[in-house]
Amino acid sequence: MEDTIFRAYDVRGTVPDQLNTQVAYAVAKAYFEITPGSNFIIGYDMRESSLPFARAFAKAAQDMGRSLVSLGRTTTDMLYFGLGSKNFDGGIMITASHNPKHWNGIKLMGKGVVPIDMNQLRARYQENDLQVQEVDTEFSGEIQAVNYDKDFTDFILSLVDPTTFPALKVIVDAGNGMGGLHARKVFQLLPMIEVIEMYFEPNANFPHHQANPVVPSNTKELSQKVISENADLGIAFDGDGDRCVFVDENGNYVSPHIILAIFARFFLQRSPGAKIAYEYRNIYALDSVLKEYQGVGLPSKAGHSFFKELMHREGAIFGGESSAHYYFQDTFNADSGILPFLLIFQILGSEKKKLSELVNEFKYKFYSSGELNFILQSNKTVEEVYQALTDSFHPKSTTMPDGLVIEFDNWRLNARPSNTEPMVRINIEALSENQLEESITKVHEVMGDFAIYLGDSSYSTQEDLHSPLKDRYLKLLQNLWYTWNPHYILPIIDLYGDGWRKNSPPGEFASQYGKKKTRFHTYR
Known part of the structure; x- marks a missing residue:
């Protein structure tokens, strides 16, 4: 069994070649061996393989004398609530979040929603490898079911003051993931909020768009709906419901790091000097809030396990990432997809402002x-990228707290490998728009020697890059700002060869590949 499925903060891989019921059983056996206690809780998403994997965990629990109860199909934040409020010894969530349908994953927690040590899990898994390969993983019984829906809605609403909520019209896009499941029940208790639902039916094929709202292109339909319905804001969930992203009343995508700053101000106004956890991708807005309210910033590596462990240890009141994971002391230091939009409602009402x-x-x-995603060429390394960026810019300071951070007087850059996908992610901040554009252009010039630019998209495997030519061509049409910018020609040549030129009109470009007549669509 390969161990590449072990990521920095979860288990994740493609089904069935990397993850299957045999592997799930092996992971379960290792997990139960390293996690103290006897009472555990599990939940899973709508993927076809998720229930079989949950049953593999049930078989391992049965074989090892552990008690396991199931929330059934649920969201990750509901699993955290059950684990944290009902005093279980550990919790398991079977989900690959926003990854495509052929992926799945396993999030594993200990008592109190404290992350387990993934290195310890991996080591135990490797030790057990030969012992479990021939074990029967079929679970013949029924997993005991539990339902905490009412407890959860009562709890989450107790953390805010609904009497401050203004009358709002809200568009909510669940992306065919699990996020709409419990959000709907919360909205039903808020008569002042008019909700128009989009894609609330769980469907692992994600027929409308990828369930990753941090990618702005995945919120285009939501933005259009907000405008056409004259709504006050839009909300989009990710696949497992532990993240939400916002669109303002003008249909503009709201960067999560700005929501992070808004929330930090909310908490620091009530608790000046409190501790706020953050990561290194975008810090300018948050830093301004920390200075104004004497907040204590706690830097962390990106990833839910790092944040949970840090917040438990340091007593932080709130934490957040640019990936739209928001962590709250009140939710057992775990991330929530529901509390963020409730807080936004309260802030809008209290401050009497539009989003x-x-x-x-x-x-x-x-x-x-925003996040610039690059997939490395096969003969290049992340370390070479770091060196080239440092050599090209001659920064004021260079550190490696989580990937590469280079700082200047009026701008900064963070480059880091993804923990869940095979790519390098780069975020740039600046104190002026001109400086930002200049820095972005220079980064593209440097990265053109090392990687292919993916825009705001992401790929789950390098093999996904070898998609049909038609698909790659249509992708370019959706990113004309990038395609026809002379600074960005090198990644395009990497994809299509020297036959393409930046001044080639789309029809002429299409004809080079045997498409004599092309029907063009408008991508908004």
Whole structure:
């Protein structure tokens, strides 16, 4: 059994070649061996393989004398609630979140929603490898079911003051993931909120768009709906419901790092000097809030296990990532997909502002590139990228707290490998729009020697890059700003060869590949 499935903070891989019921049983056996206690809780998402994997965990629990109860199909934040509030010794969530349908994953927690040691899990898994390969993983019984829906909605609403909520019209896109499952039950208790639902039916094929709202292109339909319905804001969930992203009343995507700053201000206004956990991708907006309210910043590596462990240890009141994972002391230091939109409702009501007004306080002071995703060429390494970026810019300071961080007087850059996908992610911040554009252009020039630029998209495997030519061509049409910018020609040549030129009109470009007539669509 290969152990590449062990990531920095979960188990994740493709089904069935990397993850199957045999592997799930082996992971379960290792998990139960290293996690003290006898009472555990499990939940799973809508993927075809998720229930079989849960049953493999049930078989391992049975074989090892552990008690396991099931929430059934649920969200990750519901699993955290059950684990944290009902005093279980550990919790398991079977999900690959936003990854495509042929992926799955396993999030593993200990008592109190404390992350387990993934290195210890991996080592035990390797020790057990030969012992479990021939074990029967078929679970013949029924996993005891539990339902904490009412407890959860009562709990999450107790953390806010609904009497402050203004009357709002809200568009909610669940992305065919699990996020709509419990959000709907919360909204039903908020008569002042008019909700228009989008894609609430769980469907692991993700027929409308990838369930990853941090990618702005996945919120285009939501933005259009907000505008056409004259709504006050839009909300989009990820696949397992532990993240949500916002669109303002003008249909503009709201960067999660700005929401992080808005939430930090909310908590620090009530608890000046409190501790706030953050990671290194975007810090300017948050840093301004920390300085104004004497907050204590706690830097962390990106990833839910790192944040949970840090917040448990240091007593942080709140933490957040640019990936839209928001962690709250009140939710057992775990991330939640529901509490963030409830807090936004309360802030909008208390401050009597529109969402765009809250956002613009930071958006036009601190400029951000958003996440720039690059997949490395097969003969290049992350270390070579780090060296080239450092040599090209001659920064004021260079550190390696989580990937590469280079700092200047008026801009900064963080480059780091993804923990869940085979790519390098780069985030740039600047104190002026001109400086941001200049820095982005220079980064593309450097990265053109090492990697292929993916825009705001992501790929789950390098093999996904070898998609049909038609698909790659259509992808370019969706990113004309990138395709026809002379600074970005090198990644395009990497994909299509020297036959393409930046001044080639789309029809002429298509004809080079045997498409004599092309029907063009408008991608908005």
